[in-house]
Amino acid sequence: MRLENVWLRYHRRGPWVLRGVDVRIGPGEVAVVLGRNGVGKSTLLQVAAGVLRPGRGRVSDRPGRVGWVPERFPADQPFTVARYLTGMARVAGLGRSAADDAVTAWTDRLGLARFRAVRLPELSKGTAQKVGLAQAILRPPGLLVLDEPWEGLDAATRELVPELIDEVLAADGAVLVSDHRGETVRLPGARRWTVADGALTEETPSADEAVAVVEVAVPASRVAGTVARLRADGHQILRVRPDAAPPARPAAPPIRPAGELAPERSGGTDAMVEPATGEAR
Amino acid sequence: MIALVRLRLAGFLRTGRALAPLLAGLVALGTLYGGGRAQPAEAYGVSAVVLFPVLAWQTKILLDVEPDVQRRLAQVSVGVARERSAGLLAAGVAALATVAVALVFPWLVGGVTGPVDPGDRSVPVGLALGLWAHLLVVPAAVALGALASRASVGGAGYGVAVLALGGVGAVVLGLTGSVAPWLAPPLMATARASAGDAAALTLLGLSVWALAWSAAVVGGYLWRRRAQG
Structure with missing residues (x-):
């Protein structure tokens, strides 16, 4: 898919939100869209998904099946979770039986099984967001567009999002994802697009992006505050664990490339953080 | 697209x-038929006029409730053309259900009568003319309701204004001697034709007029949707 010289503004005399965006994403690729609040990340994603039509320029070669997870799922609808998802599966072109199977499979996987008979307006924000995620992937999409998909999700589902992205990529789909929480560190192979002043620039990976893992021990009562402060400083929290037993490895861990930052399952640190490496979080 | 219509x-x-809108329609029809009995063609001609703003309002509600x-999300799933069509089709189906109620209603409350004089139309002919008059109203009302919907005009105030202007305009511009009758759907002309001489050519002309007006307003709706993004 390619965005060719895309310009967009919301009103005829309004300011241009996107200015001459020209970018391409191919099958099996994932791109993370970064930028400050209000710079046009969601606008760019909606243009890519086909929700918004560019004022100038065009979008070409968009895959036939697109899944879009909006930033806020529209929960103000008079359906139960199961009725809504079945309806959306049918809208996406699945037959009755296939739709039922897909809804059962995805509600189980996303932890929505016990909410199937609950009406959408009664769901919590995070659960509604899971419904928003489910509707986009009931039928495997050729392009999956995720607008802040981690927002409001519980830890288990946050871990699941990269898994879902990998599955789309493995099926030769493309994925676009925006994020301001630093969660995209879970997508080490992603291309990084930064939106600023209506223009899009792609960060090219370099050796400078190698990161280090620092293990920090803090009193248990100060964990929450420390984690929040480190996140606010742009660091990525990889793990928090209760005991302070020393790690069974060298005290000063070697500097590793970002692609090797998967949290280790053993070791003895209270918190593992990495320094920010130029990406917006 | 059918799945989206159903949803x-x-x-x-x-x-x-x-x-x-259903209650409003029943109140209007109750008022209409409460004054006495009329022959089907004549009664249905006026019923169609009364139903026009009701069906347009019903369409606006149906489209705005989503x-x-x-x-x-629906647009991403099925594409622009089918998303627009599904909305209009769903509104058309809902309007047909209301029309069915309107066609049965006068028989339940004794608002219609069979032929009285030798020259009067038979009940089947009257029913057929009545059905035709109501079917002409459906596309026009759906088009006006769609044009007044939130997706088309944005703010709620504009939608109400479009609805009111369209409803009143259809009656005022349809009066005998109107300077610009073609600006409105031929509701009043259809009512007059149902009550009077309904020549085949007249019916055909009114049908073409109603469809052309509806197509023009649907074109406006689609243009507004495109402009709204």
Whole structure:
């Protein structure tokens, strides 16, 4: 898919939100869209998904099946979770039986099984967001567009999002994802697009992006505050664990490339953080 | 697209907001038929005029009941053309259901009578003319309601203004001697034709007029949707 010289503004005399965006994403690729609040990340994603039509320029070669997870799922609808998802599966072109199977499979996987008979307006924000995620992937999409998909999700589902992205990529789909929480560190192979002043620039990976893992021990009562402060400083929290037993490895861990930052399952640190490496979080 | 039509109809019916235009229609028809009995063609001609703003309002409610983001999700799933068509089709189906109620209603309250004089139309002919008059109203009302919907005009105030202007304009511009009758759908002309001499050519002309007006207003709706993004 390619965005060719895309310009967009919301009103005829309004300011241009996107200015001459020209970018391409191919099958099996994932791109993370970064930028400050209000710079046009969601606008760019909606243009890519086909929700918004560019004022100038065009979008070409968009895959036939697109899944879009909006930033806020529209929960103000008079359906139960199961009725809504079945309806959306049918809208996406699945037959009755296939739709039922897909809804059962995805509600189980996303932890929505016990909410199937609950009406959408009664769901919590995070659960509604899971419904928003489910509707986009009931039928495997050729392009999956995720607008802040981690927002409001519980830890288990946050871990699941990269898994879902990998599955789309493995099926030769493309994925676009925006994020301001630093969660995209879970997508080490992603291309990084930064939106600023209506223009899009792609960060090219370099050796400078190698990161280090620092293990920090803090009193248990100060964990929450420390984690929040480190996140606010742009660091990525990889793990928090209760005991302070020393790690069974060298005290000063070697500097590793970002692609090797998967949290280790053993070791003895209270918190593992990495320094920010130029990406917006 | 049929799945989307069904989803939208289900959303419309489950909110309970479907009741408001239906009740308004029944009150209007009750008032219309409460004054005495008329022959089917004549009664149905006026009934169609009365139903026009009701069906347009019903269409606006049906389209507005769906959250904006949900409408965009549907657009991503089925594409722009089918998303627009599904909305119009769902509104058309809902309008036909209301028309069916309007056609049965006068028989339940004794508002219609059979032929009285030798020259009067038979009941089947009257029914056929009545059905035709109501079917002409459906596309025009759906078009006006769609044009007044939130997705088309944005703010709620503009939608009400479009609805009111269209409803009143259809009656005022349709009066005998109107300077610009073609600006409105031929509701009044259809009522006059139902009550008087309904020549085949007249019926054909009115049908073409109604469809052309509806097509023009649907064109305006689609243009507005395109402009709204």
